[in-house]
Amino acid sequence: MSALARAIQRSFAADEHRDPVVSAHHRLNRRRLGPAAIYAQALATVAPAAAMVLFPVMLVRTGQAPTALALAVVAMLGMCCLGGALALLTARISASGGIYSFATMALGPTPGLVVAGCLSVKYVGSAALSVHHLARSLDLVADSLGLAVDPTAVMVGAVIGVTTLIMITVRSGIRRAAAALMLIEVASLVFLVTTMALAPDGVGTGPLTPPGGHLTYLVVTFVVFAMAGFESATFLGPESRRGLAAVTRVTWTTPVLCTLLLVGAGVATLDGRADVIINAYLHDTSAGAPAAVAIAVHLALAMSMLGSATASVNAVSRAWYALGLEGVISARWAAVHPRLRTPHRTVAVAAGLVTATAAVLVVAAPSTPELITGLRGAVRIALLIMYAVAVIAAAVLLRRLDEHTAGSVVLVVAAAVLSLGMMVAVLLGEFAQRPAATVAVVLVLVVLGPATVWFGGRRRRRSPGVYDRSESRDALPGSAGVGRDLHGEPVLTGQARGTVADDRDPVSRS
Amino acid sequence: MTGESVSTHRVLELLEAAAELGAGATGRQIAAHARIPRATAYRMLNQLVADGYLVRVDDLTGFALGRRARELADRLERPATPPVVAVVETLRSSMRQAVHLVGFDDCAAVVVDPDPDHPGPEERALLSSHHTSAVGLLLLAFRPELLTGDHLPGLTAGAITSWPRLLRQLGAVRADGLAVDRGTTIAGRVALAVPIRARSRVTGCLCVTGIGGRLDPYDPGLRHRLTESAQRLTGWDHRDTAPAHDVAARTR
Numbered sequence: 001m002s003a004l005a006r007a008i009q010r011s012f013a014a015d016e017h018r019d020p021v022v023s024a025h026h027r028l029n030r031r032r033l034g035p036a037a038i039y040a041q042a043l044a045t046v047a048p049a050a051a052m053v054l055f056p057v058m059l060v061r062t063g064q065a066p067t068a069l070a071l072a073v074v075a076m077l078g079m080c081c082l083g084g085a086l087a088l089l090t091a092r093i094s095a096s097g098g099i100y101s102f103a104t105m106a107l108g109p110t111p112g113l114v115v116a117g118c119l120s121v122k123y124v125g126s127a128a129l130s131v132h133h134l135a136r137s138l139d140l141v142a143d144s145l146g147l148a149v150d151p152t153a154v155m156v157g158a159v160i161g162v163t164t165l166i167m168i169t170v171r172s173g174i175r176r177a178a179a180a181l182m183l184i185e186v187a188s189l190v191f192l193v194t195t196m197a198l199a200p201d202g203v204g205t206g207p208l209t210p211p212g213g214h215l216t217y218l219v220v221t222f223v224v225f226a227m228a229g230f231e232s233a234t235f236l237g238p239e240s241r242r243g244l245a246a247v248t249r250v251t252w253t254t255p256v257l258c259t260l261l262l263v264g265a266g267v268a269t270l271d272g273r274a275d276v277i278i279n280a281y282l283h284d285t286s287a288g289a290p291a292a293v294a295i296a297v298h299l300a301l302a303m304s305m306l307g308s309a310t311a312s313v314n315a316v317s318r319a320w321y322a323l324g325l326e327g328v329i330s331a332r333w334a335a336v337h338p339r340l341r342t343p344h345r346t347v348a349v350a351a352g353l354v355t356a357t358a359a360v361l362v363v364a365a366p367s368t369p370e371l372i373t374g375l376r377g378a379v380r381i382a383l384l385i386m387y388a389v390a391v392i393a394a395a396v397l398l399r400r401l402d403e404h405t406a407g408s409v410v411l412v413v414a415a416a417v418l419s420l421g422m423m424v425a426v427l428l429g430e431f432a433q434r435p436a437a438t439v440a441v442v443l444v445l446v447v448l449g450p451a452t453v454w455f456g457g458r459r460r461r462r463s464p465g466v467y468d469r470s471e472s473r474d475a476l477p478g479s480a481g482v483g484r485d486l487h488g489e490p491v492l493t494g495q496a497r498g499t500v501a502d503d504r505d506p507v508s509r510s
Numbered sequence: 511m512t513g514e515s516v517s518t519h520r521v522l523e524l525l526e527a528a529a530e531l532g533a534g535a536t537g538r539q540i541a542a543h544a545r546i547p548r549a550t551a552y553r554m555l556n557q558l559v560a561d562g563y564l565v566r567v568d569d570l571t572g573f574a575l576g577r578r579a580r581e582l583a584d585r586l587e588r589p590a591t592p593p594v595v596a597v598v599e600t601l602r603s604s605m606r607q608a609v610h611l612v613g614f615d616d617c618a619a620v621v622v623d624p625d626p627d628h629p630g631p632e633e634r635a636l637l638s639s640h641h642t643s644a645v646g647l648l649l650l651a652f653r654p655e656l657l658t659g660d661h662l663p664g665l666t667a668g669a670i671t672s673w674p675r676l677l678r679q680l681g682a683v684r685a686d687g688l689a690v691d692r693g694t695t696i697a698g699r700v701a702l703a704v705p706i707r708a709r710s711r712v713t714g715c716l717c718v719t720g721i722g723g724r725l726d727p728y729d730p731g732l733r734h735r736l737t738e739s740a741q742r743l744t745g746w747d748h749r750d751t752a753p754a755h756d757v758a759a760r761t762r
Contacts, residue, residue: 002526002529003526003529003530004522004525004526004528004529004530004575004579004582005583006529007529007575007579008575008579008580008582008583009583011575011577011579011580012580091556091560092556092559092566092570093570242560242561243560244556244559244560245556245557245560245561248556400571401536401537401570401571402536402537402538402571403537403538403552405548405549405552406549407549470559470565470566470567470576473577474562474565474576474577475565475567475574475575475576475577476574476575476576476577476579476580477577479533479574479575479576480533480534480565480567480574480575481533485569491567491568491569492565492566492567492568492574493533493534493567493568493572494532494533494534494535494567494568494572494573494574
C-alpha cells in the first residue's frame, strides 16, 4: 500500500487535535468570496476607466506623445514585473494585512511598519483625491446641465454623500461592495472603449497647457499612480474562497490588463481617436465635443473614482484590522461586526479620514492648490517605497522558504531594478518641485512613523505578520502536529525533516 | 500520455512524496523525492495548498497532507481488476473449453481463478502441481529448484516415470514456451499451459483444459490466442499485496 493510501486510511482513525489551531482571521467572512469579487476589488482600486481618460490627456499635453507612450510602456512593464513579484508572495501567504503582513514576515516588524505607514498614506490619500476629483466631475456635470448651484456647496455635498455611500457599501459586506464596484468599473470601461473605437479620428484637440516637469518624471508618475492598486487584492486573501490561487491570479493579471487598456488608449491618442474624450474632459463642449459625450465622460470618471475610493477604504481598513490583531494598535480596531463579519470600526475610521481630507481639499484647494499637489506627491512617494519594500520581501521570503527558481530570481531582479528606477525618477522629480516637502515625507514615512509606533511601547499580542494560517480542520488528521509559537499561539507543525515516515510496512520497505 | 494525464500523474507523485517524507518536508525535498523539476513542483505545491490537498506548516516552510486528500481514497483503493479479469474473461468467451488462471507460489501452483463453468475434481487434478500435468510441467521447467529426484508415480499409461525423460520434457517446455498434457494426468483429457511472466520470472500460467479430440493442444490458432493473452498479463503476480495495479497499463 502506498504511503499516501496509508496516511488516508490512518486519518479515519486518528484523533482530531485537542488544542486545535484556528486562524487569527476566523471571525472574518473567511473563504466566501469568489474570484470575481477579488477582481472587482483590484480593478476598482486601479480605476482603469479613469486612467483611460487621463492617460490620453497626459500624452497630448506633453507635446511628445510617441516618446511619452514608449516611456509609459516601459513603466507599465515595470508595474507588471511588480505584480509578478507580489504574486510570488500571494501564492504562499494569505493575510488580511496584505502587503504589510508580507513585509513584516519577510523583513521584520520595522520594515513592516514602514509599509503600514506608506499604505495608510497611499490608500487614504488616494481615496481623498479620488473623492475630490469625483466631486469636481459632478460639479462639471451640473454645469453642463445648466444647473446654477454654488460649486463649493456641490462639492462639499458630493464629498459627504459619496463617503457615506462608501461606508454603507463597505459595511454592508464585502460581496455587495464588490458587486457594486464591478458594475461601476465595467460600465465606465465599456463606455470609454466604445467611444474611442467609434470616434472619428483627427478631430483635433483644443488648447492644451503643458505640464511642468521632466518628461520621464511625468510619464512614470502617471503610470505608477494610474496602475497602482492591484495589490489591494492581497488584503482579501483570507476572505477569498481559494485565496492563494485567486489572489495570485488577480495580482499578476490586473497590471497586464491595465497595460493592454492603457496601450490601447495610447494608440487611440496617436491616431486621434481619443480627441473626443480629451476635449470632453478638458474643454467640455467648447472644443466641439457633444454635450452628451462630455457629460458621459465626466460621469464615467466620477463613477470610476467612486469605485476607487470605495475599494481603497476596503483595503486600508483590513490593513488596520491586521495591525489591531497583532497589537501594534489598539485591539478595538480588530473588532469584527458579528453579522456582517467586516472590520466595521476600521472601515468607519477610514471613511471618516477620507471625508475629512477630501473636504479640506474641496474647501481649501482653490486658494491653496499646493495642498493637492503636495498630497499627490506624498501618495506617490509612499506608493513607491511600499513597492520597493514588497519586492525585497519577495526575494527574502522565497530565499527563506528555499523556493526560489531561476524564473523567480529573474522576475524579482527585474521588478527590483524597474521599481528602483521608478522610485528614483519620482523622488528626483518631486524633490525638484518641492524639496522640503519631499524630504519631510520620506522622513515621516521611513523613520518617524515607525519609530513612533515602535517606541509607543505597545506589547504585541501575536507574532508579527499575522496571516491566515492553516487550521487543524484543514489538515488531514494524523498528518500534522500542533506546536506553539513565541506568543503561545497554537500552530501546525511537521515531523523532523529529511526522515522517511517510520511506519511503512515491511513489504514496501524492501 | 496526454498533457492532462502527465499533470495528474505528477500531482499524485507529489502527494505520495509528501506522504512518504512526512509532515514538515520542504518543497525542495518533495520535489527531489518525486523527481519533478523544482519550478513545476513549487507551482503545483502551491496549487495543492490552495485546493486543500496540502497545508503549509512550520511557518510556511514545510508541507503536510490536507484534509481534502481523503477524497483520493476511492481512487487509490479501488481495485484495478478490470485488466486481469478482462483478459481472462475475453479468452473464456472466445472458446468453449475451460480456461483457468493459475499462480505460482514458491513451491506449488495455486488456482487463482478457476473457470466457473468447468468445476469438478478432474479439473482440479489437471491443474495440480503434479509432474504429469501441463501446469506441473511448467512449474518444474521454470523452477528447477523444485526438482527433488524422488520417485515419479505414473497416473496413466502415458505418464513420464523416469527422470531422464522428464528432464528432456522440461527442456522442451522451456524451448517451446508452453507445456502440454496429452492425457498423462487423466486419460482422455488434455491441457495446454502458457507461462505468465513478471520481473523476469514465471509467476503463473493460463491453462486451457478439454476433452481429447475436441481440444487440439497443437492448434496454432489456440496457441497464438493463449500466448497473446498471457503476454497481456505480463507483470501479474498473484502474491502482490498492494492494491491491484493496472497490469496492462504497466506493460505499455
